[in-house]
Amino acid sequence: MATESGTRDQSWFGDTGQISRLPGRVFAATCLGATLFAILTVFGLLVYVANDAFRPATADPRWHLVFFLTLVLPSLALFGYYVARGDGESWVAATALGIPFFGLLLGSGVLLLFIDVLSVVAWLAFVLAVLAAAVVIKSHRRIRPAPGFLEHLLVIVGSLGAVAPAVYFGVVNLPVVPTPWLIYLLTFGAAGAALAGLVVARRRSSDRAGLTAAALVFAAAAGGGLAVSAVGIEPEIWVVLFTFAGVPTALYVESVLRERERPVGLLFPLVVVVGILLGAFLVDTLGFAGPDSWLDYGFLTSADSRFPEEAGIYPALIGSILMMVVVAAASFPIGVGAALYLEEYAPNDGALGAIVKLVQINIGNLAGVPSIVYGLLGLALFVHWGGLRPGIVIVGGLTIGLLILPIIIIAAQEAIRAVPDSMREASYGMGATQWQTIRRVVLPEALPGILTGSILGFGRAIGETAPLLMIGAAATVYTPPNGFFDLFSAMPRQIYAWVGKPAHEFQYGVMAAGVVTLLVVLLSMNAAAILIRNKYQRRT
Amino acid sequence: MSQETRTPDFVGGSGVRTAQEQAIKWTLFACAALSVFVTGAIIATLLFDALSFFTEVTPADFFLGTEWSPKIGQEFGVLPLVAGTLFVTVMSALVAIPVGVASAAYLSEYASESTRSVIKPALEILAGIPTVVYGYFALAYLTPALRSVGLPLSTFNALSASLMVGIMIIPMVSSLSEDAMSAVPDSLRQAGYGLGATKFEVSTGIVIPAAISGIFSSFILALSRAIGETMIVVVAAGMRPRLFPNPFESLEVMTAAMVQLITTDIAGGTVAYKSMFAIGLTLFTITFLMNLASRIIAERYREEYQ
Structure with a gap:
């Protein structure tokens, strides 16, 4: 017995020296290397293409120095401080910069x-x-709270089918219309003010605060418009940009300040903006030449040309924007609707249950169909059978809308599935119907997830090229499309058209600028999606 | 009064509510059913023109023919295109599979939470870059770089296009495989440690074998993506059908042949036009079967724990 325990003492556990750590270390290093290889290769290529597009080497070294001192150094220092604090300031900083940018x-x-x-x-x-x-x-609804179904339907159909068109044509044919900027103020400015008012009223649970916020926003939109028109800038530019960038930023700043949620992070965008303005001012007064970039204002605002210096991407940019309007309008409501049905209504058993299961498998498979096959589908469905002209905006938008539909459905399903059942049950318990529960509880809760997935899907849509080739989108158009039934070109299609020009200035100049433009749009969409996700992940 | 209270109506009583609920439900059902319509439309449109193509060119000539020259020679043998696709797929798999699995193993087993929070979004960004941009990278940067190390590459060549396709599908292999590895329950790992295994032995001996069905299904999905990939090959690999691809020269894959046909202004209804749909049908069938196989492997051969 004693001898046994004696030998066991020696052998029941190993000595650390007996285990070779080498294979483990090599394996871990290889795996890390593989991960970094993929990421660094592509990021290296991104640096190359950015270098070709901006040509920073052509700038005066003093120009670099000025911007390094005013912009890069302060913002890096501040961001480093945030990261070192490690308390989430960096996310506040990124969001506060990202919201106005987006x-x-x-x-x-x-x-x-x-x-x-x-x-x-x-x-x-x-x-x-x-x-x-x-x-x-x-x-x-207010006058007759409990109408019959037919009456209800009649009112909806009547107001959409008769009242709305009557108002529309009435206004279009008015002899006198307000000036454009007043129209912008009354539509965008008022909408922004109403939205801000609603959000503030809900956050502070006070109608008065909401009214004040709405009035402030509207006054800022109107006053700012007047102010910039005094300087000679079109006031409508102010109204639209203020509504899309200023209002969300102000709301975000308000929420950070009110909840005292690491307000130090708000300094970051200030430092960045002041750095840019100061740098630009200094460079301008001291006369330091900036880089001779391919990607400049002229590139963004002119059409393609035989001469690389004059070539631009403007018509394709407008084409992409217009196409994305069609894509979003076609795929987002249908995708979310399908996801709602599959997650909230679909039965699990019976004949319908079997169909639903088939639909689910089918959606997964659709997401894996090559994009060029969707191009063939669009060509056959919309052009040949639908009788639409090949290469017009609506054909491109619908084709790509079909392409990203499964992506949006899957993303929305995941977001809806993540809403806890207890919330639904609480809503049912208070007497809500299924649709009321979905509209008031499930959708608001799932919205950030749905948005994240959809933005990623739209990013995919904006870069798709092969389907556009198949439906005959023009290689190059010299005027932007005038409506949804006009011929168009999109950014990726234009980039592919430049592949056919082997001259060095096109390959490493114009094309690089086009690629960077596309990537900036796309990466900022991805960044927006990631920011939304992170903000709401934190909360749960 | 008493009549009414005896049967409490939880839905709200008014007919408009239930009718509205039903109307909404069936509208949403229509949205979901649209996806079935899309599949049906894909199959119908492809079949319609492909069948009409096969009345003019026999399937044997199409699937076994070794010459592809739809415009000049009226030769519709798809084999050179299939050979090109196969070449690109195999080459890209050689890049993407080892790198993707290794990166998945790192992310799932070794990376700390903060490293993951940096690397995962970076991989997502890679996955979001449009393929035409990858094609441009291959044409403008990768090919000159490979030339500068002494490879005799022509401007459009199979090698750099295939490598780029491989790089493009790495994030897909990596994220799907990582999902599979993360789904392996911790109790298995702890059992391994309890038996005295090192982290390396646990990763390679327990986690990867346990997740193998998910890993394989990610391979199949990624390869099906590579088969259907269009823009990288169109931009960087050229359009020269070859039965025996040479990595240093240009080649033509199935998708590129379709692009070449549509961009050279063929009239609707000609044999060349219909041949696009025949290739499309072939492509759709292959990728559809691969996606189905991936799903079956992932579900049927999954080790059930707990």
């Missing part, structure tokens, strides 16, 4: 759409028509 991007897109494509009066007429229809439906 808002500016979106607002510029809307502005471009209105400048080039849509008529302001038609827009006003459209808004008023929708408002009128909504007012009719609401007031009918």
